[in-house]
Amino acid sequence: MGGDNAPSAIVAGARVAAEEHGINVLLVGRPDELGDVGDLEVLPASEVIAMDAEPGSSVRRMKDSSLVRAAEAVRDGKASAMISAGNTGATMASALLRMGRIKGVSRPAIATPIPRLAGTPTVLLDAGANADCTPEMLEQFARMGAIFCRDRYGVDKPKVALLSIGEEAGKGNALVKETYSAMEQVPWGALGAEFIGNVEGRDLMTDDADVVVTDGFTGNVALKTLEGGMKTLIAGLFDAFGSSPEAEAAAGDLAPALEPLYRRFNPDTYGSAVLLGVNGVCMISHGSSSGPAMTNALVTTAELLETDVVEHLRTAIAE
């Protein structure tokens, strides 16, 4: 029920995921508003938490909302994961309140893939769950990010870095400086990862680091800045391509070469975020998710489930 194109695009994307990729999808929402769901099963939920609703109070009040029911389905083993393109805060709150936290986790964090020109993405966390953080929180995010990066992207020994404004150890704000020391104490080898120190914003789209850790305020600003920049530059390119008949013809010739780049860097398509630290898999999709984006999100969620990442997080955080 959530997202700018819900429910039609969400249902369409879910049907493709089921029919073409063999993924077992359970739709949660108002049955009479979902349109033709094909063979998909529907878990009825009478309420919808609006995109701009206050998350905490909505989740507490709207017990028959699609988000709360989806989180309960995961808690109760009726579903292996939940995925939503709706209200991000309410998605997190539903997951946190219904599934609970993994034992030992102080605060769940949003891990978001940042695309690179080639290879696996950089995992950025926290991308917005916790606006104010302590060094202990960042250090825990880093450990969760390393486990996730190994499981999700098969990176053998992920390079974990702290987002800062200079590469030297002393650079950064007070939070980063304190966190740096805490990061040096983590037994990275035992986690199958390594700490490489600070990186800067310009390194997010490079292969310098596999996991980049920051507070949820900075992470969300960085993520949205990047998305805004990509969208602006892509819009400028399309303007240029349409600026004359000659340009249009040349752009047509270039389309096959540009298409993979567009697919990789278009913020609407490059992948869902995951809420790490809750007792189950909770995926956060872009509000603007199209049908194909939702199919893609469901396919990647199914891939993630094969890795047993929640169990790995449980073991790593308990240690």
Place this chain on the structure above:
Amino acid sequence: MGGDNAPSAIVAGARVAAEEHGINVLLVGRPDELGDVGDLEVLPASEVIAMDAEPGSSVRRMKDSSLVRAAEAVRDGKASAMISAGNTGATMASALLRMGRIKGVSRPAIATPIPRLAGTPTVLLDAGANADCTPEMLEQFARMGAIFCRDRYGVDKPKVALLSIGEEAGKGNALVKETYSAMEQVPWGALGAEFIGNVEGRDLMTDDADVVVTDGFTGNVALKTLEGGMKTLIAGLFDAFGSSPEAEAAAGDLAPALEPLYRRFNPDTYGSAVLLGVNGVCMISHGSSSGPAMTNALVTTAELLETDVVEHLRTAIAE
């Protein structure tokens, strides 16, 4: 003497600024290393603060460095502005220690232009001078940014916004929430500006806000994330353009349409930052500044000097 291409590209760019744009340039540095300076005057300085040197101690110790001498030239009225592509921290420290602060300014801030598809850029500050900020600092940055935006870009009534992770007044980290209230108390009308509330990272390249205020940590991360994103996407485009003879031919046809976009969004060329709050004009150029970038920086510095921005800041902050 500073910057990746110094001194040759800097001198070449300065000569073009003087010879083709009539700008009176004073070079500061080691006379025997500057090459052919044409008719440009040289202020000798025997020391060079390296790009990666610790700023504060270098500036205190190296009294005959080009940066310190340049700042003294502004202080003593021998120059109207200083500009450097060298060590940013040392540039700021030189300006701060030799020119001093404008009376009433708590901390100087770096204001950086963020390009948009059309029209004037968005002014982002602080882009890195102060890693840890208070609400009072941000509120003062906002006032300085508004004055600068009016003077530099002729924006009649600049829209001033606070960088956050949600547009509603209550969204953000503790610093932003506290600053929001402080911002509401500023007499924006008297400053010829207006406060429009929060914006998000994705709004930096749009015309939603003319001045966007944040702490120097977040601002620097956002700026470098944007630069990294632009560079990555531009690199991807060049890869695609060279991927086949057909693509190469089509890209050649598109070049005239793409060139203005490239010029506008290439981080190496889109403009220098300015240190607001010191008693004089101090411009901070990209370390990677080429000759044309330096010419452009000198031309825009001359434009800025015509506006008497330092005097306007002095009046506005004293009030």
